[in-house]
Amino acid sequence: MEPAGNLILLVEDDDGMRAALARVLSVAGFDVRHFASAEAFQTSVGTVPPPHAVCLVLDLRLPGISGLELMHWMKTKSFRLPVVMVTAFDNAAAHEQARQAGAASCLLKPFAGQALLAAVRGAIEAGARAGAP
């Protein structure tokens, strides 16, 4: 049912939110690697997407390196992975920035688990169509 890869990377600083998102994704059948900060992501993952990684769920606002900054960093490193941005700020400018930076979609918290799954599947399909590795 899912494409060849099945691994979702998740960067979210809020403990409760991270636990909940990881749970929804894993109940839906994905493998999940989660990180509390962009720095932890960079250190652990490095500059090449792990095999089987299909999508990055990224919080826009993070302490230290922000979600947008991480996306720019990924661009400079040619780290290609569809991104679903999540944010608790109802800020049109932030959403626009997320899209411009190349996020497949941007979800406003609080969102339902189903909305996350739909966004992630959409991003994966779009990524596959665009010929992402």
Added chain:
Amino acid sequence: MSIDIPSPTRPAGSAVAAGELRFVLVCGGVLVATAVLSHVLAVADGSRVPWISAVVFSVIGLQALLIVGLLLQRRWRREAELEAQTYRAELYHAMRLATVGELTASIAHEINQPLGAILSNADAAEMMLEGGQSPGNELREVIADIRLDAQRASGIVRQTRSMIGKRPVATGRVDLNQIVLDVRRFMSSALTHQGVALDLQLDAGPVVVTGDTVQLQQVVLNLAVNAMDATSDIAGLVRRIDIRTVRVTGDRIELTVSDNGHGIPEADVPRLFEPFFTTKAQGCGLGLSIARGIVESHGGRIGAGNQASGGAVFRLVFPAAPESMAASDSECAPLLGLSDGALHQRAMPPSPKASSTDGARG
């Protein structure tokens, strides 16, 4: 850095009124005694009541009127003072609302985190049930997390309410370290959101002053929010706020709030605490004037200046609360009812290092 701390101004109206009244009462007493004596002497003499008695009795009448007038004036003055106090409390409250209002976006963000987690957890639970297996323990974990997040959301509401609620002034022993920690807790979301680092350097012992917790929180919050704004347009540097408490001498406690913004133009320094003086586009210019009012009503003083390195620094000096009142730390319990870290007792999924996946359960 040199910080000019203006001396507090203190009204002395009631003392003057008491002096006037005493003077009138003494003069009146002497006159009454004279008149009564001359009248009694004249009556005992059997002669006619002298004209001077009539004059003196008229004077006594006037004196009595004057006394009544002064008493009334004193009462009106007291009523006016009470009214002014009420207006002042209203003004402080309005200003507190405005300061907290500046953090609304962050508070909404902070409350949306647990709400989002609850929604996702509820969906996950539903998917587990629909999966047909009996998820037992896993479901229990989800429920426990939902409960934690609901408590977290209500904690934020409680915290916000305690910051903006109307409360009568309650004077007691207040640990300034605790005030600073409360303010940090309250601002943590805004600080993260705006990318501002808040460094605390708190005196090792409790630094206890006599005063009102909410008012003192208001002052520190106001200064910290100002500092956050002041650093909003620095380029290429980490935005920083430093709050420091230190017991300077046995009976003097100092609290400083500094930032690494552009500082205060020297010309503005003397007028900074004047009402309606503002450098903010949307400021009303009352924050610092109210902060000074609060600090001075606590017997303290506040001053502002620039650090050698450039940013602004606000220095508050308070008299320490007398030690005699059996200084027990429990009296200085956090007002917000939440200590740092109290909420992070969640069973986290395995960390990326411990195990690279959360395990497929579909």
